[in-house]
Amino acid sequence: xxxxxxxxxxxxxxxxxxxxxxxxxxxxxxxxxxxxxxxxxxxxxxxxxxxxxxxxxxxxxxxxxxxxxxxxxxxxxxxxxxxxxxxxxxxxxxxxxxxxxxxxxxxxxxxxxxxxxxxxxxxxxxxxxxxxxxxxxxxxxxxxxxxxxxxxxxxxxxxxxxxxxxxxxxxxxxxxxxxxxxxxxxxxxxxxxxxxxxxxxxxxxxxxxxxxxxxxxxxxxxxxxxxxxxxxxxxxxxxxxx
Amino acid sequence: xxxxxxxxxxxxxxxxxxxxxxxxxxxxxxxxxxxxxxxxxxxxxxxxxxxxxxxxxxxxxxxxxxxxxxxxxxxxxxxxxxxxxxxxxxxxxxxxxxxxxxxxxxxxxxxxxxxxxxxxxxxxxxxxxxxxxxxxxxxxxxxxxxxxxxxxxxxxxxxxxxxxxxxxxxxxxxxxxxxxxxxxxxxxxxxxxxxxxxxxxxxxxxxxxxxxxxxxxxxxxxxxxxxxxxxxxxxxxxxxxx
DNA sequence: AAGTGGTCTAGACCACTAT
DNA sequence: TAGTGGTCTAGACCACTTC
Numbered sequence: 307x308x309x310x311x312x313x314x315x316x317x318x319x320x321x322x323x324x325x326x327x328x329x330x331x332x333x334x335x336x337x338x339x340x341x342x343x344x345x346x347x348x349x350x351x352x353x354x355x356x357x358x359x360x361x362x363x364x365x366x367x368x369x370x371x372x373x374x375x376x377x378x379x380x381x382x383x384x385x386x387x388x389x390x391x392x393x394x395x396x397x398x399x400x401x402x403x404x405x406x407x408x409x410x411x412x413x414x415x416x417x418x419x420x421x422x423x424x425x426x427x428x429x430x431x432x433x434x435x436x437x438x439x440x441x442x443x444x445x446x447x448x449x450x451x452x453x454x455x456x457x458x459x460x461x462x463x464x465x466x467x468x469x470x471x472x473x474x475x476x477x478x479x480x481x482x483x484x485x486x487x488x489x490x491x492x493x494x495x496x497x498x499x500x501x502x503x504x505x506x507x508x509x510x511x512x513x514x515x516x517x518x519x520x521x522x523x524x525x526x527x528x529x530x531x532x533x534x535x536x537x538x539x540x541x542x543x544x545x546x547x548x
Numbered sequence: 549x550x551x552x553x554x555x556x557x558x559x560x561x562x563x564x565x566x567x568x569x570x571x572x573x574x575x576x577x578x579x580x581x582x583x584x585x586x587x588x589x590x591x592x593x594x595x596x597x598x599x600x601x602x603x604x605x606x607x608x609x610x611x612x613x614x615x616x617x618x619x620x621x622x623x624x625x626x627x628x629x630x631x632x633x634x635x636x637x638x639x640x641x642x643x644x645x646x647x648x649x650x651x652x653x654x655x656x657x658x659x660x661x662x663x664x665x666x667x668x669x670x671x672x673x674x675x676x677x678x679x680x681x682x683x684x685x686x687x688x689x690x691x692x693x694x695x696x697x698x699x700x701x702x703x704x705x706x707x708x709x710x711x712x713x714x715x716x717x718x719x720x721x722x723x724x725x726x727x728x729x730x731x732x733x734x735x736x737x738x739x740x741x742x743x744x745x746x747x748x749x750x751x752x753x754x755x756x757x758x759x760x761x762x763x764x765x766x767x768x769x770x771x772x773x774x775x776x777x778x779x780x781x782x783x784x785x786x787x788x789x790x
Numbered sequence: 791a792a793g794t795g796g797t798c799t800a801g802a803c804c805a806c807t808a809t
Numbered sequence: 810t811a812g813t814g815g816t817c818t819a820g821a822c823c824a825c826t827t828c
Binding site: 557 | 796797798799800801803806807808
Binding site: 364490523 | 604606609619621622625628629630631632633652661669683724725726727728730731732733735751752753757758759760762763766776781782783784785786787788
Protein backbone atom coordinates (compact mmCIF):
# COMPACT_ATOMS: atom_id res chain seq x y z
CA UNK A 307 0.00 0.00 0.00
CA UNK A 308 1.44 3.33 -1.05
CA UNK A 309 0.90 6.31 1.24
CA UNK A 310 2.67 9.53 2.10
CA UNK A 311 4.53 9.64 5.35
CA UNK A 312 6.74 7.83 5.64
CA UNK A 313 7.90 9.24 2.34
CA UNK A 314 7.98 7.10 -0.76
CA UNK A 315 11.75 7.26 -0.65
CA UNK A 316 11.85 5.89 2.89
CA UNK A 317 9.41 3.13 2.01
CA UNK A 318 11.53 2.16 -0.96
CA UNK A 319 14.65 2.31 1.20
CA UNK A 320 13.09 0.05 3.85
CA UNK A 321 11.86 -2.36 1.19
CA UNK A 322 15.26 -2.73 -0.42
CA UNK A 323 17.00 -2.91 2.95
CA UNK A 324 14.74 -5.78 3.93
CA UNK A 325 15.58 -7.68 0.76
CA UNK A 326 19.25 -7.08 1.46
CA UNK A 327 19.19 -8.46 4.99
CA UNK A 328 17.09 -11.42 3.79
CA UNK A 329 19.79 -12.04 1.20
CA UNK A 330 17.30 -11.98 -1.65
CA UNK A 331 19.70 -10.59 -4.20
CA UNK A 332 21.71 -13.22 -6.06
CA UNK A 333 25.45 -12.53 -6.02
CA UNK A 334 24.81 -9.46 -3.88
CA UNK A 335 23.82 -7.63 -7.03
CA UNK A 336 20.97 -5.15 -6.75
CA UNK A 337 18.79 -4.68 -9.86
CA UNK A 338 19.35 -1.66 -12.12
CA UNK A 339 17.70 1.57 -11.01
CA UNK A 340 15.42 1.60 -14.04
CA UNK A 341 14.17 -1.90 -13.23
CA UNK A 342 13.55 -1.05 -9.59
CA UNK A 343 11.66 2.07 -10.63
CA UNK A 344 9.40 0.12 -12.95
CA UNK A 345 8.86 -2.78 -10.54
CA UNK A 346 7.99 -0.51 -7.63
CA UNK A 347 6.02 1.95 -9.72
CA UNK A 348 8.00 5.03 -8.74
CA UNK A 349 10.33 7.37 -10.54
CA UNK A 350 13.99 6.71 -10.89
CA UNK A 351 14.69 9.79 -8.77
CA UNK A 352 12.91 8.21 -5.83
CA UNK A 353 14.89 5.00 -6.30
CA UNK A 354 18.11 6.97 -6.47
CA UNK A 355 17.34 8.89 -3.28
CA UNK A 356 16.64 5.62 -1.47
CA UNK A 357 19.80 3.96 -2.80
CA UNK A 358 21.76 7.08 -1.92
CA UNK A 359 20.74 6.76 1.71
CA UNK A 360 21.56 3.06 1.77
CA UNK A 361 24.94 3.80 0.25
CA UNK A 362 25.58 6.51 2.81
CA UNK A 363 24.92 4.16 5.70
CA UNK A 364 27.17 1.54 4.18
CA UNK A 365 24.57 -1.07 3.21
CA UNK A 366 25.39 -0.93 -0.50
CA UNK A 367 28.00 0.47 -2.85
CA UNK A 368 27.66 1.65 -6.42
CA UNK A 369 30.01 1.51 -9.37
CA UNK A 370 29.26 3.80 -12.23
CA UNK A 371 28.71 1.84 -15.38
CA UNK A 372 28.73 -1.49 -13.55
CA UNK A 373 25.90 -1.71 -11.04
CA UNK A 374 24.84 -1.56 -7.42
CA UNK A 375 25.95 -4.17 -4.89
CA UNK A 376 25.38 -5.28 -1.33
CA UNK A 377 28.19 -4.21 1.02
CA UNK A 378 28.66 -7.10 3.41
CA UNK A 379 31.36 -5.33 5.43
CA UNK A 380 29.23 -2.26 5.94
CA UNK A 381 26.25 -4.30 7.06
CA UNK A 382 28.23 -5.54 10.06
CA UNK A 383 28.29 -2.12 11.71
CA UNK A 384 26.03 -2.07 14.72
CA UNK A 385 26.38 1.47 16.05
CA UNK A 386 27.07 4.17 13.51
CA UNK A 387 28.53 7.08 15.38
CA UNK A 388 26.86 9.76 13.27
CA UNK A 389 23.44 8.36 13.94
CA UNK A 390 23.41 7.43 17.59
CA UNK A 391 20.42 8.84 19.33
CA UNK A 392 19.20 6.60 22.12
CA UNK A 393 21.73 4.58 24.11
CA UNK A 394 19.07 2.02 24.91
CA UNK A 395 18.75 1.46 21.17
CA UNK A 396 22.51 1.15 20.84
CA UNK A 397 22.64 -1.50 23.55
CA UNK A 398 19.76 -3.38 21.97
CA UNK A 399 21.57 -3.34 18.63
CA UNK A 400 24.50 -4.98 20.40
CA UNK A 401 22.21 -7.75 21.56
CA UNK A 402 21.93 -6.50 25.12
CA UNK A 403 18.81 -6.08 27.24
CA UNK A 404 19.16 -2.48 28.31
CA UNK A 405 17.81 -0.72 31.36
CA UNK A 406 18.17 2.81 32.69
CA UNK A 407 18.76 4.19 36.14
CA UNK A 408 18.32 7.88 36.93
CA UNK A 409 21.00 9.04 39.36
CA UNK A 410 20.34 12.77 39.46
CA UNK A 411 17.41 14.97 38.46
CA UNK A 412 17.84 18.38 40.03
CA UNK A 413 18.12 22.03 39.21
CA UNK A 414 21.49 23.65 39.87
CA UNK A 415 23.19 26.97 39.10
CA UNK A 416 24.98 26.64 35.78
CA UNK A 417 28.70 25.99 35.74
CA UNK A 418 30.96 28.04 33.44
CA UNK A 419 31.50 25.29 30.90
CA UNK A 420 27.80 24.66 30.39
CA UNK A 421 27.05 28.38 30.42
CA UNK A 422 29.36 28.86 27.48
CA UNK A 423 28.03 25.85 25.60
CA UNK A 424 24.42 26.93 26.01
CA UNK A 425 24.99 30.69 25.87
CA UNK A 426 23.67 31.21 29.38
CA UNK A 427 24.58 33.87 31.90
CA UNK A 428 26.29 33.31 35.20
CA UNK A 429 23.57 32.68 37.77
CA UNK A 430 21.14 31.02 35.33
CA UNK A 431 19.91 27.60 36.32
CA UNK A 432 19.99 24.26 34.54
CA UNK A 433 18.26 20.96 35.08
CA UNK A 434 20.88 18.25 35.44
CA UNK A 435 19.85 14.71 34.60
CA UNK A 436 22.40 11.98 35.21
CA UNK A 437 21.64 8.47 34.04
CA UNK A 438 23.34 5.11 33.77
CA UNK A 439 22.50 2.61 31.04
CA UNK A 440 22.99 -1.00 32.01
CA UNK A 441 22.93 -4.33 30.27
CA UNK A 442 21.54 -6.73 32.83
CA UNK A 443 23.14 -5.25 35.92
CA UNK A 444 26.37 -4.08 34.28
CA UNK A 445 26.74 -0.33 33.71
CA UNK A 446 27.89 0.51 30.19
CA UNK A 447 27.14 4.19 29.63
CA UNK A 448 27.03 7.15 31.99
CA UNK A 449 25.40 10.37 30.76
CA UNK A 450 24.94 13.82 32.20
CA UNK A 451 22.52 16.15 30.42
CA UNK A 452 22.07 19.81 31.26
CA UNK A 453 18.99 21.67 30.08
CA UNK A 454 18.37 25.38 30.72
CA UNK A 455 15.74 25.63 33.45
CA UNK A 456 14.11 28.44 31.46
CA UNK A 457 13.08 25.93 28.80
CA UNK A 458 11.03 23.77 31.17
CA UNK A 459 7.30 24.22 30.63
CA UNK A 460 5.72 22.61 33.71
CA UNK A 461 6.81 21.07 36.94
CA UNK A 462 5.28 17.60 36.47
CA UNK A 463 8.24 16.01 34.77
CA UNK A 464 7.60 12.43 35.68
CA UNK A 465 9.36 10.46 32.98
CA UNK A 466 12.93 11.26 33.90
CA UNK A 467 14.12 8.05 32.28
CA UNK A 468 13.03 9.05 28.78
CA UNK A 469 15.72 9.39 26.14
CA UNK A 470 16.79 13.01 26.34
CA UNK A 471 15.40 13.94 22.93
CA UNK A 472 11.99 12.63 23.93
CA UNK A 473 12.26 14.41 27.26
CA UNK A 474 12.94 17.67 25.44
CA UNK A 475 9.91 17.20 23.22
CA UNK A 476 7.67 16.19 26.09
CA UNK A 477 8.60 18.78 28.69
CA UNK A 478 10.17 21.62 26.69
CA UNK A 479 8.36 21.34 23.36
CA UNK A 480 11.71 21.49 21.59
CA UNK A 481 12.80 19.09 18.92
CA UNK A 482 16.44 18.07 19.05
CA UNK A 483 17.83 18.43 15.55
CA UNK A 484 21.50 17.51 15.83
CA UNK A 485 24.47 17.24 18.16
CA UNK A 486 27.81 18.86 17.68
CA UNK A 487 30.10 16.35 19.35
CA UNK A 488 33.70 16.14 20.44
CA UNK A 489 35.35 12.81 21.09
CA UNK A 490 37.66 12.66 24.08
CA UNK A 491 39.61 9.74 25.58
CA UNK A 492 39.46 9.83 29.37
CA UNK A 493 40.81 8.24 32.47
CA UNK A 494 37.70 7.81 34.62
CA UNK A 495 37.77 9.65 37.92
CA UNK A 496 36.65 8.09 41.21
CA UNK A 497 33.04 9.21 40.87
CA UNK A 498 32.62 8.19 37.23
CA UNK A 499 34.39 4.89 37.79
CA UNK A 500 32.15 4.04 40.72
CA UNK A 501 29.03 4.76 38.69
CA UNK A 502 30.31 2.60 35.82
CA UNK A 503 31.43 -0.16 38.15
CA UNK A 504 35.11 -0.07 37.23
CA UNK A 505 38.34 0.91 38.92
CA UNK A 506 39.36 4.54 39.13
CA UNK A 507 41.70 5.40 36.29
CA UNK A 508 40.14 2.93 33.86
CA UNK A 509 40.42 4.01 30.24
CA UNK A 510 37.20 5.13 28.61
CA UNK A 511 35.78 7.06 25.71
CA UNK A 512 33.63 10.13 26.19
CA UNK A 513 31.52 12.52 24.15
CA UNK A 514 31.22 16.18 25.01
CA UNK A 515 28.41 17.61 22.98
CA UNK A 516 25.90 20.35 22.46
CA UNK A 517 22.44 19.61 21.08
CA UNK A 518 20.59 22.10 18.88
CA UNK A 519 16.95 22.46 17.91
CA UNK A 520 15.49 23.37 14.52
CA UNK A 521 16.10 27.06 15.13
CA UNK A 522 19.73 26.25 15.77
CA UNK A 523 19.43 27.16 19.42
CA UNK A 524 21.61 25.22 21.84
CA UNK A 525 19.22 23.39 24.15
CA UNK A 526 21.26 20.68 25.84
CA UNK A 527 24.82 20.17 27.00
CA UNK A 528 25.67 16.49 27.30
CA UNK A 529 28.64 14.54 28.55
CA UNK A 530 28.74 10.77 28.12
CA UNK A 531 31.21 8.13 29.27
CA UNK A 532 31.47 4.64 27.81
CA UNK A 533 32.91 1.37 28.99
CA UNK A 534 35.31 0.78 26.15
CA UNK A 535 35.46 -2.92 26.94
CA UNK A 536 31.72 -3.28 26.35
CA UNK A 537 30.92 -0.80 23.62
CA UNK A 538 32.86 0.18 20.51
CA UNK A 539 31.89 2.88 18.07
CA UNK A 540 32.36 2.62 14.37
CA UNK A 541 31.91 4.97 11.49
CA UNK A 542 32.42 5.23 7.77
CA UNK A 543 34.88 7.85 6.62
CA UNK A 544 34.56 9.06 3.06
CA UNK A 545 36.42 11.39 0.81
CA UNK A 546 35.44 14.99 1.53
CA UNK A 547 32.86 16.37 -0.86
CA UNK A 548 31.61 12.96 -1.98
CA UNK B 549 32.33 30.08 -16.70
CA UNK B 550 30.16 27.01 -16.60
CA UNK B 551 31.75 23.69 -17.43
CA UNK B 552 31.28 20.04 -16.54
CA UNK B 553 33.64 18.59 -14.01
CA UNK B 554 33.56 19.71 -11.38
CA UNK B 555 29.84 19.10 -11.54
CA UNK B 556 27.42 21.97 -11.65
CA UNK B 557 26.28 20.99 -8.17
CA UNK B 558 29.81 21.25 -6.78
CA UNK B 559 30.37 24.58 -8.48
CA UNK B 560 27.14 25.90 -6.99
CA UNK B 561 28.12 24.51 -3.61
CA UNK B 562 31.54 26.17 -3.73
CA UNK B 563 29.99 29.43 -4.86
CA UNK B 564 27.49 29.53 -2.01
CA UNK B 565 30.10 28.38 0.52
CA UNK B 566 32.34 31.25 -0.52
CA UNK B 567 29.55 33.76 -0.01
CA UNK B 568 28.90 32.24 3.40
CA UNK B 569 32.47 32.53 4.64
CA UNK B 570 32.68 36.05 3.24
CA UNK B 571 29.55 36.83 5.23
CA UNK B 572 27.70 38.13 2.19
CA UNK B 573 24.27 37.07 3.37
CA UNK B 574 22.48 39.63 5.52
CA UNK B 575 21.15 38.19 8.78
CA UNK B 576 22.65 34.84 7.86
CA UNK B 577 19.69 34.24 5.61
CA UNK B 578 20.35 32.44 2.36
CA UNK B 579 18.09 33.32 -0.61
CA UNK B 580 15.19 31.04 -1.52
CA UNK B 581 16.04 28.05 -3.69
CA UNK B 582 13.96 29.37 -6.59
CA UNK B 583 15.85 32.66 -6.52
CA UNK B 584 19.24 30.96 -6.40
CA UNK B 585 18.21 28.74 -9.30
CA UNK B 586 17.23 31.70 -11.43
CA UNK B 587 20.23 33.83 -10.49
CA UNK B 588 22.72 31.08 -11.20
CA UNK B 589 20.89 29.78 -14.25
CA UNK B 590 20.50 26.20 -13.06
CA UNK B 591 17.58 24.06 -12.04
CA UNK B 592 16.24 23.99 -8.53
CA UNK B 593 17.33 20.35 -8.25
CA UNK B 594 20.95 21.37 -8.70
CA UNK B 595 20.56 24.09 -6.08
CA UNK B 596 18.95 21.62 -3.69
CA UNK B 597 21.73 19.07 -4.15
CA UNK B 598 24.31 21.74 -3.39
CA UNK B 599 22.43 23.03 -0.33
CA UNK B 600 21.96 19.45 0.84
CA UNK B 601 25.72 18.92 0.89
CA UNK B 602 26.28 22.18 2.73
CA UNK B 603 23.62 21.24 5.25
CA UNK B 604 25.22 17.84 5.72
CA UNK B 605 28.58 19.33 6.52
CA UNK B 606 27.02 21.74 8.97
CA UNK B 607 27.53 25.00 7.06
CA UNK B 608 23.81 25.77 6.82
CA UNK B 609 20.50 24.59 8.22
CA UNK B 610 17.06 24.59 6.67
CA UNK B 611 13.63 25.08 8.14
CA UNK B 612 10.76 23.91 6.03
CA UNK B 613 8.43 26.77 5.29
CA UNK B 614 10.82 29.34 6.72
CA UNK B 615 14.08 29.42 4.82
CA UNK B 616 17.74 28.47 4.72
CA UNK B 617 20.24 29.95 7.14
CA UNK B 618 23.97 30.08 7.85
CA UNK B 619 25.01 27.81 10.74
CA UNK B 620 27.66 29.74 12.62
CA UNK B 621 28.27 26.94 15.13
CA UNK B 622 28.77 24.36 12.38
CA UNK B 623 31.21 26.59 10.53
CA UNK B 624 33.59 26.46 13.49
CA UNK B 625 34.35 22.78 13.04
CA UNK B 626 37.86 22.31 11.74
CA UNK B 627 38.22 18.54 11.40
CA UNK B 628 35.08 16.65 10.57
CA UNK B 629 35.70 13.05 11.55
CA UNK B 630 33.72 11.53 8.68
CA UNK B 631 35.74 13.40 6.11
CA UNK B 632 39.30 13.22 7.31
CA UNK B 633 41.59 12.04 4.61
CA UNK B 634 45.04 13.55 4.87
CA UNK B 635 46.49 14.30 8.29
CA UNK B 636 48.65 17.02 6.81
CA UNK B 637 45.45 18.72 5.74
CA UNK B 638 43.98 18.29 9.21
CA UNK B 639 46.99 19.92 10.81
CA UNK B 640 46.88 22.76 8.32
CA UNK B 641 43.21 23.30 9.11
CA UNK B 642 44.21 23.69 12.74
CA UNK B 643 46.63 26.41 11.76
CA UNK B 644 49.73 24.25 12.06
CA UNK B 645 52.60 23.95 9.62
CA UNK B 646 52.71 20.19 9.15
CA UNK B 647 55.58 17.97 8.15
CA UNK B 648 55.93 14.21 7.76
CA UNK B 649 58.65 11.79 8.78
CA UNK B 650 58.70 8.23 7.47
CA UNK B 651 59.81 5.83 10.21
CA UNK B 652 59.32 2.50 8.50
CA UNK B 653 58.89 1.41 4.89
CA UNK B 654 59.49 -2.31 4.67
CA UNK B 655 57.85 -5.54 3.61
CA UNK B 656 57.03 -7.98 6.39
CA UNK B 657 55.06 -11.21 6.76
CA UNK B 658 51.49 -10.34 7.65
CA UNK B 659 50.38 -10.55 11.28
CA UNK B 660 47.10 -12.29 12.17
CA UNK B 661 45.13 -9.11 12.82
CA UNK B 662 46.01 -7.55 9.48
CA UNK B 663 45.49 -10.86 7.69
CA UNK B 664 41.94 -10.95 8.91
CA UNK B 665 41.27 -7.30 8.11
CA UNK B 666 42.60 -7.62 4.57
CA UNK B 667 41.50 -11.21 3.93
CA UNK B 668 45.05 -12.42 3.46
CA UNK B 669 46.52 -15.84 4.13
CA UNK B 670 49.14 -16.65 6.70
CA UNK B 671 52.51 -16.20 5.05
CA UNK B 672 51.39 -13.42 2.70
CA UNK B 673 53.43 -10.25 2.85
CA UNK B 674 52.48 -6.66 3.47
CA UNK B 675 54.22 -3.35 3.01
CA UNK B 676 54.28 -1.53 6.32
CA UNK B 677 54.61 2.24 6.24
CA UNK B 678 54.91 4.02 9.54
CA UNK B 679 54.82 7.79 9.61
CA UNK B 680 54.74 10.62 12.12
CA UNK B 681 53.05 13.93 11.38
CA UNK B 682 54.54 16.90 13.16
CA UNK B 683 53.69 20.52 13.66
CA UNK B 684 57.02 22.31 13.76
CA UNK B 685 59.00 19.67 15.59
CA UNK B 686 56.19 18.34 17.78
CA UNK B 687 54.75 14.94 16.83
CA UNK B 688 50.95 14.94 16.74
CA UNK B 689 49.88 11.87 14.80
CA UNK B 690 51.46 8.43 14.43
CA UNK B 691 50.16 6.16 11.65
CA UNK B 692 50.93 2.64 10.55
CA UNK B 693 49.56 1.53 7.18
CA UNK B 694 49.71 -2.02 5.88
CA UNK B 695 49.24 -2.71 2.18
CA UNK B 696 49.24 -6.22 0.67
CA UNK B 697 52.54 -6.67 -1.13
CA UNK B 698 50.64 -8.35 -3.96
CA UNK B 699 49.06 -5.01 -4.84
CA UNK B 700 52.37 -3.24 -5.47
CA UNK B 701 53.00 -2.67 -9.16
CA UNK B 702 56.67 -1.72 -9.34
CA UNK B 703 59.64 -1.46 -7.05
CA UNK B 704 60.46 2.22 -7.55
CA UNK B 705 58.26 3.56 -4.81
CA UNK B 706 60.08 6.79 -4.09
CA UNK B 707 57.42 9.00 -2.56
CA UNK B 708 56.94 7.17 0.72
CA UNK B 709 55.73 10.36 2.36
CA UNK B 710 52.65 10.71 0.15
CA UNK B 711 49.26 10.57 1.85
CA UNK B 712 48.33 6.92 1.81
CA UNK B 713 45.45 7.35 -0.61
CA UNK B 714 47.76 9.02 -3.10
CA UNK B 715 50.35 6.35 -2.54
CA UNK B 716 47.77 3.69 -3.35
CA UNK B 717 46.81 5.46 -6.56
CA UNK B 718 50.39 6.05 -7.59
CA UNK B 719 51.93 2.66 -6.85
CA UNK B 720 48.99 0.26 -6.76
CA UNK B 721 46.57 1.90 -9.21
CA UNK B 722 43.82 1.53 -6.63
CA UNK B 723 41.51 4.31 -5.59
CA UNK B 724 40.66 4.41 -1.91
CA UNK B 725 36.91 4.78 -1.63
CA UNK B 726 36.17 4.75 2.09
CA UNK B 727 37.40 3.68 5.51
CA UNK B 728 35.52 1.58 7.98
CA UNK B 729 36.84 2.92 11.26
CA UNK B 730 36.73 2.01 14.91
CA UNK B 731 37.50 4.56 17.59
CA UNK B 732 39.53 3.32 20.53
CA UNK B 733 40.88 5.16 23.57
CA UNK B 734 44.41 4.00 24.38
CA UNK B 735 47.14 4.27 26.90
CA UNK B 736 50.23 4.72 24.73
CA UNK B 737 52.85 2.01 25.09
CA UNK B 738 56.58 2.75 25.36
CA UNK B 739 57.20 2.57 21.62
CA UNK B 740 54.21 4.70 20.62
CA UNK B 741 54.86 7.21 23.38
CA UNK B 742 58.46 7.62 22.31
CA UNK B 743 57.47 8.24 18.71
CA UNK B 744 54.89 10.81 19.80
CA UNK B 745 57.26 12.45 22.25
CA UNK B 746 55.19 11.83 25.37
CA UNK B 747 55.47 9.72 28.49
CA UNK B 748 54.56 6.05 28.39
CA UNK B 749 50.98 5.58 29.55
CA UNK B 750 49.78 8.94 28.22
CA UNK B 751 46.15 8.93 27.22
CA UNK B 752 45.45 9.07 23.50
CA UNK B 753 42.83 8.43 20.88
CA UNK B 754 43.33 5.91 18.12
CA UNK B 755 41.63 4.76 14.94
CA UNK B 756 41.73 1.16 13.79
CA UNK B 757 40.48 1.06 10.26
CA UNK B 758 40.25 -0.79 7.00
CA UNK B 759 40.25 1.05 3.68
CA UNK B 760 38.31 -0.22 0.67
CA UNK B 761 38.53 0.53 -3.04
CA UNK B 762 35.68 0.98 -5.52
CA UNK B 763 35.27 -2.76 -5.88
CA UNK B 764 34.84 -2.98 -2.13
CA UNK B 765 38.12 -4.83 -1.76
CA UNK B 766 40.04 -4.21 1.44
CA UNK B 767 43.33 -2.64 0.37
CA UNK B 768 44.79 -1.06 3.49
CA UNK B 769 44.81 -1.70 7.22
CA UNK B 770 45.58 1.44 9.18
CA UNK B 771 46.19 2.24 12.82
CA UNK B 772 46.57 5.84 13.92
CA UNK B 773 47.38 7.41 17.27
CA UNK B 774 46.71 11.01 18.19
CA UNK B 775 48.03 13.40 20.78
CA UNK B 776 44.73 14.25 22.43
CA UNK B 777 46.21 17.42 23.89
CA UNK B 778 46.98 18.77 20.41
CA UNK B 779 44.19 17.42 18.22
CA UNK B 780 40.49 17.02 18.89
CA UNK B 781 37.98 15.45 16.57
CA UNK B 782 34.47 16.68 16.11
CA UNK B 783 31.46 15.42 14.25
CA UNK B 784 27.82 16.20 13.69
CA UNK B 785 25.39 13.57 14.90
CA UNK B 786 21.97 13.56 13.34
CA UNK B 787 18.79 11.65 13.79
CA UNK B 788 19.00 8.27 12.05
CA UNK B 789 17.33 8.17 8.66
CA UNK B 790 17.40 11.92 8.19
C1' DA C 791 27.87 -1.72 -28.64
C1' DA C 792 24.90 -2.37 -24.79
C1' DG C 793 23.91 -1.53 -20.20
C1' DT C 794 24.38 0.95 -15.89
C1' DG C 795 24.95 4.66 -12.68
C1' DG C 796 25.75 10.12 -12.61
C1' DT C 797 24.03 14.72 -13.64
C1' DC C 798 20.66 17.94 -14.86
C1' DT C 799 16.23 19.97 -16.39
C1' DA C 800 11.33 21.71 -15.91
C1' DG C 801 7.49 21.39 -13.65
C1' DA C 802 3.85 19.78 -10.25
C1' DC C 803 2.04 19.48 -5.81
C1' DC C 804 2.50 19.06 -0.67
C1' DA C 805 3.76 20.55 4.23
C1' DC C 806 5.04 23.93 7.02
C1' DT C 807 6.10 28.81 8.71
C1' DA C 808 5.29 33.39 9.06
C1' DT C 809 2.24 37.39 9.22
C1' DT D 810 -2.64 33.69 2.67
C1' DA D 811 1.84 34.08 0.68
C1' DG D 812 6.25 32.24 0.69
C1' DT D 813 9.52 28.62 1.50
C1' DG D 814 11.49 24.13 1.73
C1' DG D 815 10.21 18.83 0.88
C1' DT D 816 8.82 15.21 -2.29
C1' DC D 817 8.06 13.26 -6.65
C1' DT D 818 7.63 12.76 -11.68
C1' DA D 819 9.26 12.02 -16.64
C1' DG D 820 12.65 12.48 -19.49
C1' DA D 821 17.27 13.78 -21.55
C1' DC D 822 22.03 13.16 -22.00
C1' DC D 823 26.68 11.95 -20.16
C1' DA D 824 30.50 8.87 -18.21
C1' DC D 825 31.96 4.63 -17.32
C1' DT D 826 32.21 -0.57 -17.28
C1' DT D 827 31.73 -4.72 -19.46
C1' DC D 828 31.70 -7.77 -23.24
